[in-house]
Amino acid sequence: MGNMTLEDVNSMYLDVLKEIGNIGAGNATSAIAGMLGIKVDMNVPNVRLMEVSQLGMAVGAEDETIVGIFLEVENDIEGSMMFLLDIPSAWYLVNKLMMTDRGPETPFGEMELSALKEIGNIIAGSYLSALSSLTKLVILPSVPYIAVDMAASILSVPAIQFGQFGDNALLIQTEICADVAINGYFILMPEQESYEKILSALGISV
Amino acid sequence: MSKVIKVGMADLNICKAPDVITTLGLGSCIGLVFYDPVTKVGGMVHYMLPDSTKVRNNSNIAKFADTGINELLRRVVAAGANKRRLVAKIAGGAKMFEVSGLSEVGNIGARNAEAAKAILKQLGIRLVAEETGLNYGRTVELHCETGEFHIKSVGKPLKII
Numbered sequence: 295m296g297n298m299t300l301e302d303v304n305s306m307y308l309d310v311l312k313e314i315g316n317i318g319a320g321n322a323t324s325a326i327a328g329m330l331g332i333k334v335d336m337n338v339p340n341v342r343l344m345e346v347s348q349l350g351m352a353v354g355a356e357d358e359t360i361v362g363i364f365l366e367v368e369n370d371i372e373g374s375m376m377f378l379l380d381i382p383s384a385w386y387l388v389n390k391l392m393m394t395d396r397g398p399e400t401p402f403g404e405m406e407l408s409a410l411k412e413i414g415n416i417i418a419g420s421y422l423s424a425l426s427s428l429t430k431l432v433i434l435p436s437v438p439y440i441a442v443d444m445a446a447s448i449l450s451v452p453a454i455q456f457g458q459f460g461d462n463a464l465l466i467q468t469e470i471c472a473d474v475a476i477n478g479y480f481i482l483m484p485e486q487e488s489y490e491k492i493l494s495a496l497g498i499s500v
Numbered sequence: 501m502s503k504v505i506k507v508g509m510a511d512l513n514i515c516k517a518p519d520v521i522t523t524l525g526l527g528s529c530i531g532l533v534f535y536d537p538v539t540k541v542g543g544m545v546h547y548m549l550p551d552s553t554k555v556r557n558n559s560n561i562a563k564f565a566d567t568g569i570n571e572l573l574r575r576v577v578a579a580g581a582n583k584r585r586l587v588a589k590i591a592g593g594a595k596m597f598e599v600s601g602l603s604e605v606g607n608i609g610a611r612n613a614e615a616a617k618a619i620l621k622q623l624g625i626r627l628v629a630e631e632t633g634l635n636y637g638r639t640v641e642l643h644c645e646t647g648e649f650h651i652k653s654v655g656k657p658l659k660i661i
Contacts, residue, residue, distance in 0.1 A: 346548075347510040347560075356524035357639055359654055364597045401655070439597035443654055446509065446525025447637020450548070451596050453509060454528055454608055457548045460557050 310496055312341040314428055315466050315480070318421030325416045330390040340467040349453045349463050350446030353378050353479050361402075362448035363414025364439045367422065370431035371491060373484035375422070376452055377414045378445075383476040387413050402442055411438040417468075421480060429495035455483045502645070507531075510563040512545035512572050514579045517644040526592035526638045528609035530565065532616050533589050533642040533649060534572060534625070536581035542644045543576040545569060549608075550615035565615035573623065586625050589649045589661060590616045591640045593632040609633065629661035 327334050350356045361384040363377045379387070385398045388406045391413065402410065415438045426433045441448050456463040466480040484492060502518035509529060515521035517540035523531050526546065535542040545568040549555065552564035561567035577583055593613035599606040613632040620627050631638065631651050641650040651659040 347508055347563075350509050350525060362596070364599070366599065439599055441596050441635070443527075443596065444525035444637040444639065447527035447594065448596060450509065450525070450527030450529045450637075454548050457510070457563060458555055461560065 308341050308343070311464070311466065311482075314424050315341060315421065315468070317428070318424035319468060320420075321424055322417045322420035325420055326387075326413070329413075329416065330387070332390060340465075342465055342467075343462045344465055346453045346457045346461050346463050349449045349456075349465070352449065352465055353445055353477075354380065356446035357444045359442060360445045360448060361410055362441045362443070362451075363411060363418065364441070364451065365415070365418050366436040367433050367484075368436070369434045371425075371433045371484050371488040373482070373488055374452075374455065375418055375435075375483060376448075376481040377418050378448065378479040378481070379410075379414075380477060381442075383478065384410055386476060407440055407442075411440050414438050414440070417478070418480070421482075425492070429492055431491060431495055449481075452481045452483055459486045504641075507544045507546050509546055510548055510560050512543065512562045512568055512575070514541065514543035514572075514575050515642065515644050516541050516579065520641050520643050522639070522641040524639045526640060527594055527596045528592070528612065530590055530592040530612045530616055530632070531638075531640045532565075532569060532572070533640075534576045534581065534586050535589070535642065535644070535647045536576070536585045537587070537647050538585055539580045539582065540644050540647075541576055541579050541581040542642050542647070543572050543579070543581075544640075544642055545572040547612070550611045565612060565619055569616065569619045569623070573625075583625070587628045587647075588616075588620050588625050589629040589642075590627065591631045591638050591649070591651050591661075594637060595633070595635050596637070598635065631659060631661055 361379045366374045382398045388409050391409050422433050468478045505521045507523040521544045523546045529548045533544045547568040550565045552558040552567045593609035595609050636653050639652040649661050
């Protein structure tokens with residue numbers, strides 16, 4: 295042990311992560327619904343491994359501006375996670391939360407950025423608590439950090455994290471459906487030893 | 501007509517006048533270019549990590565500063581550049597998220613930029629311009645006709661170094 299890489303992760307593990315994603319999405323849905331006062335559905339249509347060098351293109355054009363919310367996680371599992379949203383989806387959620395009606399061409403102000411951090415926090419937290427309750431591992435997220443910049447620049451952060459121990463990254467695509475469909479992506483980046491912990495806690499041997 | 505050659509993440513390539521070589525959205529990674537102003541031959545590497553010897557899985561040489569910069573040097577010299585005339589420029593190495601403390605995520609950009617400087621010094625190649633650090637992404641282009649290095653960022657004017 296100790297040599298496990300993402301390349302060894304089998305399809306069963308992907309199915310389990312997808313299921314955790316679904317449960318997490320369920321939790322997040324109730325949280326967002328409460329916060330925004332609207333009915334939302336969320337599902338996890340797609341979990342995939344992709345080459346680190348392709349990660350910059352995972353959520354659209356490399357130079358398209360997107361929103362990235364980043365959290366570090368610690369305790370039983372060490373690592374970090376990221377939640378990504380395109381600009382129209384981000385404005386949609388901000389407008390719902392702040393009861394405003396502002397356009398996707400406007401830059402985000404301080405208030406909007408902190409609203410987005412909170413949304414990212416809730417969504418990421420819901421996912422982590424699903425992972426935590428299934429694995430019985432304690433996972434504590436840090437405060438959220440935010441960046442609004444080119445997709446490839448934001449995705450260089452997880453690409454580098456994954457790049458340190460392999461050539462693949464794990465991407466979980468999420469769809470939030472309210473009046474409009476919102477596309478978001480999770481990227482979960484446990485450190486190498488934490489993969490084994492997650493797998494063995496889930497009763498999977500690779 | 502000049503064409504545009506695209507370099508991806510953990511990738512490298514060479515370029516000759518009148519062509520342009522580009523990489524989109526550098527974050528904490530570094531885009532390093534070599535350029536020979538006489539033969540107008542240049543090249544770019546977009547590396548992600550400072551040191552291949554610290555990583556077990558290091559088969560992609562363009563992913564690391566040490567192996568990537570050396571390979572780029574070999575390629576531009578093979579394409580007609582003279583090592584003694586070569587100059588280097590770098591961009592990227594941003595801290596995309598204002599993470600507190602000295603975590604990996606917080607300082608990898610700075611470490612990537614330092615790695616370029618150390619390796620160039622070893623190789624005896626001059627670093628003539630840099631635009632690194634801070635907290636935003638950069639799209640860069642090397643124009644092989646002029647040797648200009650163009651840097652574009654969201655909400656900022658074009659910068660030429």
